[in-house]
Amino acid sequence: MDRKHIFEKVDHTLLTQTATWEEIKQICDDAIAYQVASVCIPPSYVKQVKDYVKDQMAVCTVIGFPNGYNSTAVKVFETKDAIAQGADEIDMVINLGLLKDKQYDLVLDEIKQIKAACGDHILKVIIETCLLTDEEKIKMCEIVTQAGADFIKTSTGFSKAGATFEDVALFAKHVGKNVKIKAAGGIASFDDAEKFISLGASRLGTSRIIKLAKNQEGTGY
Structure with a gap:
């Protein structure tokens, strides 16, 4: 699979509690350079990121994260608030x-x-599969x-x-035709990314794929 096809499905992500503006800015630069689907960052950085990337990159943020309660x-x-600050996409955690x-x-x-609060902005619903039964x-x-x-x-x-591959395959079997699939967490290689896409994932939430590409090109962090 062409790497460009993989990159365009990546939500390039940095959601660590200690994320600094310099680190956030770096993933924005990389997201633009590799033309990924979006940059996914903490809500507190949404306005700053939108001002920085302008219309070059979709800005995604998280709601009720990470516990959902x-x-x-x-x-x-x-x-x-996130949309008012400039978020284009919302990833929420269920209760x-x-x-x-x-x-x-x-x-x-x-x-x-x-979803009503999102209006015409994209809403992704995080269900935390590792804590659920089939x-x-x-x-x-x-x-x-x-x-x-x-x-x-x-x-x-x-x-x-x-x-996991099994969960994405399960989603593909049971989700409605108008709902897409995002695989996130632990996607560590291009082979993993390609497999998730082949199973039906339209988005990949990962911090590693772009790092891996940069390291292979000799421009790693």
């Missing part, structure tokens, strides 16, 4: 406790409210589809594990 009202406020309690209507309602993953494919979100996303990258 903020109240719905807080997540909706976070979403509206996993509500899912475990089978309070599906509440999970659905929260996603719907956040039954729960399938249920979330149904809920995300019903809610009208744009993507279902495997992981935050901050829990016990990241994306």
Whole structure:
């Protein structure tokens, strides 16, 4: 698979708690250079990043991250604020406790409210697959589809594990035709990236693919 085809599906990501502006600026520069899908950064940097990249790159940020247990009202406020600051795409974390309690209507309602707050901006729904049963993953494919979100996303990258090939294949089998798939967390090689894409992923959340490309070109960090 052509690497350009891989790069254009990458959300180039830096969400560590210690991320500095210089580090954020570097991934923005790399995102523009490699023409990736977006740069995914903490909400506190959205305005600064948008001012920096302008229209050269889509800006993605995270809501209710990484645990998902903020109240719905807080997540909706976070979403509206992020968009007002310049975010083009929103990656939200579901309330996993509500899912475990089978309070599906509440999970659905929260996603719907956040999608409404997004307007025509892209919404990706993080379900943290490593903490779920296959039954729960399938249920979330149904809920995300019903809610009208744009993507279902495997992981935050901050829990016990990241994306697996099995989970992306499961999503592809059960998600609605209008919902795309984002694999995130632990994507460490071009072979991994190609496999996830072949299984149905339209986006890859990773900090490593561009680093790997730069290192192979002798321009590593």
